[in-house]
Amino acid sequence: MSNASSAPQHSTALPNGWEMVVGLEVHVELDTKTKLFSASPNHFGDEPNTNIDPVTLGLPGALPVLNKQAVELAIRLGLALNCTVQPSTFHRKNYFYQDMPKAYQISQYDQPINIDGFMMLPGDVRIGIERAHLEEDTGKSTHIGGSSGRIHGSDYSLVDFNRAGVPLVEIVSRPDIRNSDQARQYVAELRAILLAVGASDAKMEEGSMRCDVNVSVRKPGAEFGTRCEIKNVNSIRAVGKAIDYEARRQIDVLESGGTIRQETRHWDDAEGRTHTLRSKEDADDYRYFLEPDLVLLDPGTEWIEQIRASLPMLPAARRAQLATLTGANKESESVYVVVERGQDEYIAAVAQAGGDAGRALVYVQQAFAEEGATPAVSAAHLAALTQMERDSKVTATQAKTILAEMVANGGGDPAAIAAAKGFEALDTSAVEAMVDAAIAQQADAWAKYCAGEEKAMGALVGAIMKASQGKADGKVVTAILQSRRG
Amino acid sequence: MATPFATAIQIAQSIRDGSTTASAVLEQHLARISEREGEIHAFNLVTTEQARATAQHIDKQAKAGNALGALAGVPVALKDNMCTRGIATTCSSKILEGWKPPYDATVVTRLQQAGAVMVGKTNLDEFAMGSSTENSAFGPTRNPLDTSRVPGGSSGGSAAAVAAGFAAASLGSDTGGSIRQPASLCGLVGVKPTYGLVSRQGIVAFASSLDQVGPFTHTVADAALLMEVIGGHDPLDSTSLPQPLPSLTAVLDQGVKGMRIGRLVGMPEGCEPEVLARLEAAFAALQQAGATIVDITLPSLEFGITAYYLIAPAEASSNLARYDGVRYGLRVDSPDLNSMYGATRAAGFGAEVKRRIMLGTYALSAGYFDAYYGKALKVRRLISDDFATAYSSCDVILTPTSPTVAFPIGEKADDPLTMYLCDVFTIPTNLAGHCAMSVPFGTGAHNMPVGVQVLAPALGEQAMFRVAAQLERAS
Numbered sequence: 001m002s003n004a005s006s007a008p009q010h011s012t013a014l015p016n017g018w019e020m021v022v023g024l025e026v027h028v029e030l031d032t033k034t035k036l037f038s039a040s041p042n043h044f045g046d047e048p049n050t051n052i053d054p055v056t057l058g059l060p061g062a063l064p065v066l067n068k069q070a071v072e073l074a075i076r077l078g079l080a081l082n083c084t085v086q087p088s089t090f091h092r093k094n095y096f097y098q099d100m101p102k103a104y105q106i107s108q109y110d111q112p113i114n115i116d117g118f119m120m121l122p123g124d125v126r127i128g129i130e131r132a133h134l135e136e137d138t139g140k141s142t143h144i145g146g147s148s149g150r151i152h153g154s155d156y157s158l159v160d161f162n163r164a165g166v167p168l169v170e171i172v173s174r175p176d177i178r179n180s181d182q183a184r185q186y187v188a189e190l191r192a193i194l195l196a197v198g199a200s201d202a203k204m205e206e207g208s209m210r211c212d213v214n215v216s217v218r219k220p221g222a223e224f225g226t227r228c229e230i231k232n233v234n235s236i237r238a239v240g241k242a243i244d245y246e247a248r249r250q251i252d253v254l255e256s257g258g259t260i261r262q263e264t265r266h267w268d269d270a271e272g273r274t275h276t277l278r279s280k281e282d283a284d285d286y287r288y289f290l291e292p293d294l295v296l297l298d299p300g301t302e303w304i305e306q307i308r309a310s311l312p313m314l315p316a317a318r319r320a321q322l323a324t325l326t327g328a329n330k331e332s333e334s335v336y337v338v339v340e341r342g343q344d345e346y347i348a349a350v351a352q353a354g355g356d357a358g359r360a361l362v363y364v365q366q367a368f369a370e371e372g373a374t375p376a377v378s379a380a381h382l383a384a385l386t387q388m389e390r391d392s393k394v395t396a397t398q399a400k401t402i403l404a405e406m407v408a409n410g411g412g413d414p415a416a417i418a419a420a421k422g423f424e425a426l427d428t429s430a431v432e433a434m435v436d437a438a439i440a441q442q443a444d445a446w447a448k449y450c451a452g453e454e455k456a457m458g459a460l461v462g463a464i465m466k467a468s469q470g471k472a473d474g475k476v477v478t479a480i481l482q483s484r485r486g
Numbered sequence: 487m488a489t490p491f492a493t494a495i496q497i498a499q500s501i502r503d504g505s506t507t508a509s510a511v512l513e514q515h516l517a518r519i520s521e522r523e524g525e526i527h528a529f530n531l532v533t534t535e536q537a538r539a540t541a542q543h544i545d546k547q548a549k550a551g552n553a554l555g556a557l558a559g560v561p562v563a564l565k566d567n568m569c570t571r572g573i574a575t576t577c578s579s580k581i582l583e584g585w586k587p588p589y590d591a592t593v594v595t596r597l598q599q600a601g602a603v604m605v606g607k608t609n610l611d612e613f614a615m616g617s618s619t620e621n622s623a624f625g626p627t628r629n630p631l632d633t634s635r636v637p638g639g640s641s642g643g644s645a646a647a648v649a650a651g652f653a654a655a656s657l658g659s660d661t662g663g664s665i666r667q668p669a670s671l672c673g674l675v676g677v678k679p680t681y682g683l684v685s686r687q688g689i690v691a692f693a694s695s696l697d698q699v700g701p702f703t704h705t706v707a708d709a710a711l712l713m714e715v716i717g718g719h720d721p722l723d724s725t726s727l728p729q730p731l732p733s734l735t736a737v738l739d740q741g742v743k744g745m746r747i748g749r750l751v752g753m754p755e756g757c758e759p760e761v762l763a764r765l766e767a768a769f770a771a772l773q774q775a776g777a778t779i780v781d782i783t784l785p786s787l788e789f790g791i792t793a794y795y796l797i798a799p800a801e802a803s804s805n806l807a808r809y810d811g812v813r814y815g816l817r818v819d820s821p822d823l824n825s826m827y828g829a830t831r832a833a834g835f836g837a838e839v840k841r842r843i844m845l846g847t848y849a850l851s852a853g854y855f856d857a858y859y860g861k862a863l864k865v866r867r868l869i870s871d872d873f874a875t876a877y878s879s880c881d882v883i884l885t886p887t888s889p890t891v892a893f894p895i896g897e898k899a900d901d902p903l904t905m906y907l908c909d910v911f912t913i914p915t916n917l918a919g920h921c922a923m924s925v926p927f928g929t930g931a932h933n934m935p936v937g938v939q940v941l942a943p944a945l946g947e948q949a950m951f952r953v954a955a956q957l958e959r960a961s
Contacts, residue, residue: 054589058808060582060690061569061591063723094804094850096827103807151823159812287850289859292695292801294724 016255019220020247021227022177022213024239026190028169028200029137029208030073036136036167037064037106044206048160056165058101063293070167071113074134075299075307076197077169078114080314081129087298088113088133090291095284099139099159107135107170109288113297119173119193120316121185122331128174139164169199175214175224180240187211187236192315192340204235211239215246217254225250226260230274232267242267246274318344325351326361334365342373355383356390367403376410377403385414395473398423423471428480431464431472435480438463450485457481489704491651494560495711498601501548501559508544508559512537512603515561518651519605526628528646530566530576532606537561540603547601556715558601563653565644566607567614568699569688570594577690578622579612581809581834583816591688592723593657593699593716600715605653608643612836613806614664614692616640617908620899621838628895629672632934635892638668638908641702645672648702655703655712659689661696662794663887663912666924670887670937673926674702675709675954678912680944681919682727684713685720691805693798694725696916706925706954710734713947729945737948738955743776745953748880748941751781754788754910757889760930765886768927768938771960772884772953782876782883786868790914791906793865796849797917800859802839803846809834841902870918873943881949883941885911887924891934911939920944925954927961 014020032042038055054062078085091109112133119127140163145155171190177183191209194202202209211233216225228250233242250260264283265274313321322344323330338344343364351357360382368375375382385406389399398418406412418424438460439446448456457478464477492500492511500506519532544559564570567577569587576582590598597604611621619627619642627642629635630650637646641658645668648656658665660678669676677700684699691697701712717731749769753762769779811817811830818829835843849858876883888908898905915922921944924937938957942950 054587057813059587059589059814060575060577060585060808061587061589061686061688063687065722065724092804094807096807096810096824098810098812098823101808101813103810104804157823285852287804287847287852287855289800289804289850289855292693292725293691 014217014247014251016251017219018217018247018251019178020243021175021216021218021224022180022183022243023175023227024171024173024177024183024186025212025214026171026187027210027212028077028171028194028202030070030167030169031198031200032067032069032073032167034067034069035165036067036070036134037165040165042166043162044208046162048158048162051162052164056101056161058103064106064291066294066297067167070134071297071299072307073167073197073199074113074132074169075304076311077171077194077199078117078132079304079308079311080193080197081114081117081119081132081171083114083117083129083132085114085299085304087111087296089296090134090294091288092291094287097138098157099141099161099164101139101161101164105136105138106291106294108133113299119186119189121182121189125182127176127182127186130172130174132169132171135168135170137163137166137168175216175227180243183213183243184236184240187239189315191236196312196315207234210234213239213243213246215243215250216260217247217250225254226262228260228262228274229264230267231264231277232269234269238267238269241269241272242274245272249274315339322347322361326357328358328361334361337365341368341371343368343371343375346373346375346379349379350383350386353380353383354387355379356386359386359389363403367407371407377406378411381406381411381414388414388418392473392476394418394423395470397470397474428476431468431476432480434464434467434472435460435477435484437467439484449481491704492654493705494557494562494654494703494708495705497560497654498554498556498558501544502554504548507548508541508603509538511559512541512561512605515605515652515654522630522650523652525633526630526646526650527625528608528627528630528643528650528652529563529606530578530609530624530643531574533573533604536573537603537605544601544603555599555601556711557597557655560602560655561605561653562597562602563606563608563644563647563656564594564597564604565610565614565641565656565658567610567659567690567692568594568607568657569690570604570607573607575607575690576624577613578610578624579834579836579839580623581816581831582814583834585815587688589688592685592720594688596716597657602715606647608641608647608656610643611640611664612839613690613802614640614659614661614697615802615838615842617663617667617905618893618895618898619643619646619668620895621836623836626895629892629934631673632892632932634894635932635934636671636895638671638888638892640664640668642668644702645669645674645676648672648674648704655701655708657699657712657716658702659692659697659699660912660916661692661698661798662916663909665700665702666912666922666937666939667888667908669702669924670926670935670939671892673935673937674704675706675923675925675958676700676702676937677709677713677923678915678921679713679717680727680921680947681916682725683717683731683921683945683947685716685723685726687720687722691801693801694805695801696794696798698916700923706951706958707735707738709923709954710738710951727945732945732948734947734951737952740952741775742772742953742956745772745777745882745949746780746880747772747777747953748782748876748883749779750787750883750885751783752785754889756907756910757886758891758931761886761889761891761936764928764930764936765884765938768884768957768960772956775956775960777953777956780880782880784869784872784876784914786865786872787914788910789865790869790917791910793862793869794909794913794917795845795906796858796862797866799842799846800849800862801846803843803850806835806839806843838902866917869914873914873918873920877943881942882946882953884953885939885941887911887937887939891930891932891936915941918944921947921950923950923954925957925961927957
């Protein structure tokens with residue numbers, strides 16, 4: 001996902017001192033072998049109605065049996081989100097819909113498996129996690145005929161039950177989010193955590209990660225305003241756009257003397273706006289009650305601690321570690337990008353091999369976008385390249401050329417490449433001669449530079465680099481020019 | 487004891503020792519079905535051909551000298567809310583029209599593994615909702631002992647099938663008394679096991695937290711054997727208990743000496759005097775056999791019916807929501823989804839089922855939940871507490887199974903509240919998740935059978951069967 005990085009993209013401030021209050025409900029399909037309550041495969045993209053069985057179809061007499069792997073993945077996620085894992089129960093959420101085989105969804109209600117967690121965002125912003133509970137997914141309907149693709153006005157509907165019963169975790173944040181940047185950062189970080197702990201493939205485009213957004217606006221310090229829930233927000237970019245649109249819509253309503261109705265709204269990504277799906281009065285009464293076909297889910301301290309011990313280092317800790325190693329800011333884009341690609345351990349290996357970690361971070365961010373966690377270029381060779389640049393054996397420009405060749409060839413000794421290309425460091429006296437020649441040839445530029453016009457230095461440097469065929473070190477050239485000016 | 491027909495144990499023994507064959511036994515039972523089924527209507531379906539094939543298979547095994555299962559060659563009938571692979575399973579409802587399950591219920595598999603021969607699927611009150619088997623979409627079942635009377639319900643077809651000699655044993659399901667009451671009304675032994683002792687996998691759910699499968703038999707020993715065949719842990723039912731089933735056939739001869747039998751002080755009104763007289767006779771028989779009679783109270787007993795008629799319909803309203811015409815069973819075509827749901831369910835469900843769906847939906851609704859369903863759950867806890875107190879001073883409790891003997895067909899059909907009162911003695915056991923069984927103990931009014939109910943705490947089956955066996959010896 002290209003926009004997963006949490007590098008700031010500032011949303012514009014709201015007018016007249018309004019503040020938005022946002023909470024997110026994110027549904028994530030767990031990456032289990034089988035469904036939450038039956039042995040059918042949990043697999044995306046198969047022929048419709050092939051991953052089904054009596055439990056999935058809600059056949060009479062079929063009973064749910066809880067999938068242990070789903071519980072384990074839910075606990076992994078809960079622990080990664082700093083939640084308390086507790087004994088939990090399942091309820092039935094009753095409503096009729098054609099892709100809901102039993103006419104109820106088995107979901108956790110007042111005793112969810114994970115509660116009271118939090119996530120840290122850039123700038124030490126803490127977003128509370130109210131709960132992360134287990135539930136089953138519904139089937140999928142396709143409405144044929146009609147213009148909207150929705151059930152109203154369609155000729156008929158086709159239902160695929162492959163997705164019915166797929167395990168979901170719904171992660172509910174507290175209303176701690178105050179702008180669309182934070183919302184995007186939250187979703188991106190959640191996705192990174194999901195991938196890190198192996199709970200989900202978190203593909204928003206395949207629907208294995210889906211966001212509902214709750215938005216209200218208020219004047220700072222005032223009570224929370226009436227909120228609207230926005231559905232169909234299917235990318236991180238859309239999360240930001242939908243929130244910004246909805247907050248402004250609510251402000252417009254309020255400033256023109258209106259009131260906000262609590263309702264569910266639909267995000268239309270093409271039009272870039274939300275519209276009413278249903279008001280609170282039309283909401284279903286789900287008649288929740290304890291699911292009598294299941295018993296108390298008590299994972300026990302021992303299992304929870306085993307799972308905790310098996311967790312990998314999480315993205316935030318990896319970013320902090322990489323920042324310390326490289327001297328970069330832990331909230332910088334390069335640190336986010338490299339950790340997201342899983343290349344931070346590689347940079348540690350470069351440093352271990354005697355390389356300059358700071359330079360390696362820059363190289364890896366810029367040149368290894370297509371490489372995975374284990375780039376084809378060996379850590380030792382990248383380390384050697386950073387050393388050559390540090391020791392002024394090659395210039396930054398030359399190093400970049402060598403790196404491009406190493407990546408293109410899937411590796412290679414940078415010293416050999418430098419030699420083959422005739423890259424060698426010019427000694428200072430040779431550079432000094434070139435500087436003097438350039439001053440003579442570019443008398444106008446020199447005069448301007450001496451008069452304090454810094455921009456004029458560019459013409460001089462350009463001429464020197466050209467004369468040296470790129471072999472002169474830009475930093476050395478600049479230093480000599482400055483000393484000549486006196 | 488003398489039984490009108492051969493018992494399951496007798497049949498299995500005579501096949502094992504070669505004095506008869508499974509096929510011969512089956513033909514006897516099929517002949518009785520031909521003779522009386524038209525009058526009684528115990529079955530929704532008689533599976534003659536499958537039964538003959540199974541019996542022949544058993545006979546081949548016997549001839550080859552292979553080891554035979556505990557129920558090899560024993561004709562059994564199944565309540566038609568138990569899934570049978572490829573064989574229609576209707577719950578006596580039009581809503582399941584044309585549906586054939588692609589799998590067997592666990593209890594069906596276990597019966598098959600023991601060599602039982604399934605003769606058919608028996609009639610019931612639609613979705614097991616009723617106490618007379620009059621609420622069937624396919625017409626009522628009649629009591630074989632007096633065909634003007636009901637067999638009880640909801641497992642009336644399973645009771646009638648055994649009482650009429652159509653099968654040596656049968657399975658029913660008991661949510662609030664649906665095995666024990668028809669057993670009592672038909673003069674049979676009927677067992678409601680501890681919740682979780684018998685798998686519910688493949689049993690079409692009525693009220694999941696109360697439903698439990700159990701046997702109808704002529705004798706206590708047959709019931710113990712059937713329990714040992716169908717009981718025990720099933721990984722496909724999450725509410726199935728992990729404990730191994732205690733042996734029941736082994737305890738039948740142990741007697742009741744030293745056992746403490748609870749006698750309820752403050753008997754609910756509405757019991758026929760003959761029924762109470764038989765209960766007193768049962769106490770006397772047990773006392774004579776060395777048991778002690780202990781007075782106990784169950785103050786919340788009479789709230790059981792109220793709690794039950796909120797909890798069971800609430801669960802039913804959810805369990806029966808899946809019959810929506812989308813995937814299987816009846817569909818009444820309509821212009822849009824919601825009207826299809828309405829038309830299908832209006833045509834597919836009978837009046838009693840609709841009544842309970844509405845009652846249950848209401849009890850769970852926002853704004854009413856606490857006053858109805860929530861309060862019913864509190865009563866459920868109170869009943870468990872009352873039982874716990876009672877069982878601190880006794881091992882089992884004896885009550886009537888039903889306040890009355892079998893009543894005439896049509897007498898209570900239009901008065902659901904009176905019908906609900908049939909269950910006053912049986913319901914508390916389901917609410918508590920305990921076990922109880924009905925044992926025939928003589929006759930009452932109209933010379934119809936009276937059953938005595940033996941109640942025991944959860945997993946108290948051994949004590950319960952000891953007392954039941956003693957009552958059988960004394961009757």
